[in-house]
Amino acid sequence: xxxxxxxxxxxxxxxxxxxxxxxxxxxxxxxxxxxxxxxxxxxxxxxxxxxxxxxxxxxxxxxxxxxxxxxxxxxxxxxxxxxxxxxxxxxxxxxxxxxxxxxxxxxxxxxxxxxxxxxxxxxxxxxxxxxxxxxxxxxxxxxxxxxxxxxxxxxxxxxxxx
Amino acid sequence: xxxxxxxxxxxxxxxxxxxxxxxxxxxxxxxxxxxxxxxxxxxxxxxxxxxxxxxxxxxxxxxxxxxxxxxxxxxxxxxxxxxxxxxxxxxxxxxxxxxxxxxxxxxxxxxxxxxxxxxxxxxxxxxxxxxxxxxxxxxxxxxxxxxxxxxxxxxxxxxxxx
DNA sequence: CAGATTTAAATGCATTTGCAAATATCCCTG
DNA sequence: CAGGGATATTTGCAAATGCATTTAAATCTG
Numbered sequence: 001x002x003x004x005x006x007x008x009x010x011x012x013x014x015x016x017x018x019x020x021x022x023x024x025x026x027x028x029x030x031x032x033x034x035x036x037x038x039x040x041x042x043x044x045x046x047x048x049x050x051x052x053x054x055x056x057x058x059x060x061x062x063x064x065x066x067x068x069x070x071x072x073x074x075x076x077x078x079x080x081x082x083x084x085x086x087x088x089x090x091x092x093x094x095x096x097x098x099x100x101x102x103x104x105x106x107x108x109x110x111x112x113x114x115x116x117x118x119x120x121x122x123x124x125x126x127x128x129x130x131x132x133x134x135x136x137x138x139x140x141x142x143x144x145x146x147x148x149x150x151x152x153x154x155x156x157x158x159x160x161x162x
Numbered sequence: 163x164x165x166x167x168x169x170x171x172x173x174x175x176x177x178x179x180x181x182x183x184x185x186x187x188x189x190x191x192x193x194x195x196x197x198x199x200x201x202x203x204x205x206x207x208x209x210x211x212x213x214x215x216x217x218x219x220x221x222x223x224x225x226x227x228x229x230x231x232x233x234x235x236x237x238x239x240x241x242x243x244x245x246x247x248x249x250x251x252x253x254x255x256x257x258x259x260x261x262x263x264x265x266x267x268x269x270x271x272x273x274x275x276x277x278x279x280x281x282x283x284x285x286x287x288x289x290x291x292x293x294x295x296x297x298x299x300x301x302x303x304x305x306x307x308x309x310x311x312x313x314x315x316x317x318x319x320x321x322x323x324x
Numbered sequence: 325c326a327g328a329t330t331t332a333a334a335t336g337c338a339t340t341t342g343c344a345a346a347t348a349t350c351c352c353t354g
Numbered sequence: 355c356a357g358g359g360a361t362a363t364t365t366g367c368a369a370a371t372g373c374a375t376t377t378a379a380a381t382c383t384g
Contacts, residue, residue, distance in 0.1 A: 266349080
């Protein structure tokens with residue numbers, strides 16, 4: 001072996017954030033976008049006595065029937081302790097109902113009530129509007145590809161659960 | 163004109179969330195993904211005395227030179243009052259420096275210090291790692307398209323500012 | 325099958341958050 | 355150029371958050 005080996009790759013060639021640029025960095029863009037999406041929804045919901053955790057729980061419950069509370073926490077992206085208190089309120093308002101799990105008496109399942117469905121139905125058009133604004137001018141094909149990538153990303157970041 | 167007009171389109175044909183499905187709904191997926199991304203970063207940063215607002219401010223300041231505080235709030239997706247307090251801490255730790263704006267004495271510009279840059283450099287590999295995990299197995303071409311869509315979305319949701 | 329370990333959910337408590345108000349300065353209009 | 359509104363930032367304070375603990379029940383292990 002001679003001295004004339006090819007030049008080493010630099011020890012750490014991790015590109016810097018400044019080199020990538022904020023607006024080419026996906027997590028940054030996603031935080032910016034969701035920050036505004038969530039803030040604008042929060043403002044609209046405030047008038048209806050709904051907080052972000054309550055709104056998210058309702059949204060998930062409109063789709064998923066009777067999940068455990070810890071599952072609902074994952075699906076709705078809310079800390080379990082925060083969710084527990086949000087459910088107190090939602091139950092107090094008659095929008096959801098807690099029900100002991102049949103086979104595990106530690107566990108509680110949560111169901112949306114008819115009133116809860118009605119509440120979500122008044123709320124959904126606002127969410128749909130915010131969604132439409134986000135995707136304004138983006139062709140269907142591109143939207144589908146985008147959602148496809150998001151789905152791959154979700155499986156990537158999941159720990160191993162739900 | 164006869165009675166036999168074609169059947170009316172239903173009054174409101176807004177598709178329901180249940181019809182779309184949670185995992186086909188972009189805002190839901192984005193909240194799930196960023197929820198976990200942010201949570202895992204937050205856990206890692208906690209040991210270094212960095213909160214999410216402090217970390218975000220540092221990250222932006224590593225790229226943008228001397229923004230106004232209100233600009234930094236937008237860029238780093240942090241409420242301005244929260245940012246104000248985060249900057250108190252960062253300044254106390256010598257990681258940033260506030261400087262009165264030359265032409266507007268109401269305004270303050272924020273600069274990262276050398277110590278701040280060093281701090282961010284120890285933090286950046288963790289962010290890059292979380293980013294890499296998110297995009298694992300997703301080809302370059304798809305990543306580029308994804309970021310392109312995000313950029314369009316960002317311009318869509320911006321009010322009119324920054 | 326008793327004891328140790330894990331898991332589900334709720335709760336106590338200190339911290340963080342964000343709205344609204346306060347303060348200081350700037351800019352526009354008559 | 356004075357006065358009224360707009361803008362930049364900070365701060366007071368009540369509410370929300372999340373970590374750690376508690377309680378209760380299930381599951382594992384020797």
